[in-house]
Amino acid sequence: MIDETNPSGMTAAAIAVNRFGLGARADEAAPQQPKAWLLRQFDTYQRSPPALAAQPGSVALATDLGTRRQQIRQSAAADKVAARKALNQTMRGTYRAAVDARVENALVTPAPFVERLVYFWSNHFAVSVENPAVAGLAGSFETEAIRPHVLGRFEDMLLAVEQHPAMQIFLNQTNSIGPDSMAARRAQALHPGRKFGLNENLGREIMELHTLGVRSGYTQADVTEFSRALTGWSIVRPAEAERIGHAPGTFIFRAPLHEPGVRHVMGRTYGQAGEAQPLAILRDFAASPATAHHLAEELARHFVADTPPPALVARLADTFLRSRGDLPAVYRTLVEAPEAWSPAAKKFKTPWEWTISSLRGLGFAHLGQMHAAPLLRQLGQPVWQPGSPAGYDDIAASWAAPDALVRRVEFARRLAAQVGDRRDPRSLGKTLLLGSLSPSTAAAVAHADTAATGLALLLVSPDFLRR
Secondary structure, three states, X not given: OOOOOOOOOOOHHHHHHHHHOOOOOOOOOOOOOHHHHHHHHHHHOOOOOHHHHOOOOHHHHHHHHHHHHHHHHHOOHHHHHHHHHHXXXXXXXXXXXXXXXXXXXXXXXXXXXXXXXXXXXXXXXXXXXXXXXXXXXXXXXXXXXXXXXXXXXXXXXXXXXXXXXXXXXXXXHHHOOOOOOHHHHHHHHHOOOOOOOOOOHHHHHXXXXXXXXXXXXXXXXXXXXXXXXXXXXXXXXXXXXXXXXXXXXXXXXXXXXXXXXXXXXXXXXXXXXXXXXXXXXXHHHHOOHHHHHHHHHHHHHHHOOOOOXXXXXXXXXXXXXXXXXXXXXXXXXXXXXXXXXXXXXXXXXXXXXXXXXXXXXXXXXXXXXXOHHHHHHHOOOOOOOOOOOOOOOOOHHHOOOHHHHHHHHHHHHHHXXXXXXXXXXXXXXXXXXXXXXXXXXXXXXXXXXOHXXXXXXXXOOHHHHEO
16 A cells, blocks of 8 residues: 655546546546536435335335235244245335435435535434334434425424435434323323333434534433423324325324423423424524534534634634525635635545545446445444434544555455456546545556556545545
8 A cells, every 4th residue: 555645635627526526437527616616516416316216215215115014913923933034125125225325326426515515414323223113214214304404494304304114213202201191191090110211312313413412411301301202203103004094104283292380401492282392392402502503513523624723613604694594605715714724735535525426426327237236335434323312423533544445455456457458547537536645555556557557546645535
């Protein structure tokens, strides 16, 4: 592996394509006006691009899941284990197909900057697919809750995320019952020895990760109060869908599960009845200066540096508050920020970023016989599986370990072998790095004994590993 860095740093075109985008393609011209190129993508972004449009939505998935579970319940005892295994395999197959579709879209998208923002928000509002039901729904979560709102208002995205079945199931919200609710009183009368009560997972993660941030000053009492307000939030079960006239898997407010009473959260009092109560709290969270700072810090960390510049964080947060959470306004402030255009390549590509930029750079427009889910698992970043609601880390220390780099070298060799002599690594390096190719990398690539070796060296060079 080449270990020298490029002393001249990145050009503006390279920053636009690699730091803000998903990596250069050999068949695309370099942007002549990098900032304008980025902002024009707001108009070319496709909410439902062809690769994703063919994937099933959450309603279809929930309907199929309900049907299969009903069949399992009705099957003979000896058949249940095999039936459950088959169902889990189906959910995993749905997950793998959704990952492939995500990659296929990333390879050809006309709006790579906006797609990067989709992936950013999907990681911010992370679900994790260890639960087979979440695995089946993860692709629809990104398509239905993130993509339609990435160029909209933060509050709208927040509500869509928290009410989506993937998030509801992932954080066990459907099991949360107000301890003094009508449903709890009835259940306790029927089952005196059984405990029915609050699940605080969704409330805690909304406050800690999705909005205010862990250092915003809320207390455990605030988490509990907010979680009480959220009781009643649930999703429609397939068995009841036809009777109540709602599609399976869609959001529903179950009034009998809602904890009655006034809630006190972060020094504010919420006396609204029923569903209006959690919505009022969420609106206040979405408009909070703590949320603005938390999101601004994450954006600056993702696009600029592992340690975000405080002045940039402050400007992004100010734009968020002044625009009332208008995300394109925040993105424009980011694009205009001098700190974002520093020629020093401070961000180390995650396995997802490196894989996509490698495939784009070598000219892949589709996966062919490859499947992305096992590949990204081998590289250390399985899609939609960070293992916790906190999502994947966005700092170099999490991705630059020697064993992780060895896995990249192995995959780079495999990819380069597929391309062979169809790409000249010397000219491709200039195209992909857009004037930022270091002399040391250029020399190593030029002296490679075969084209495939030169391509592999290019993909694992410090120039290409960073953005």
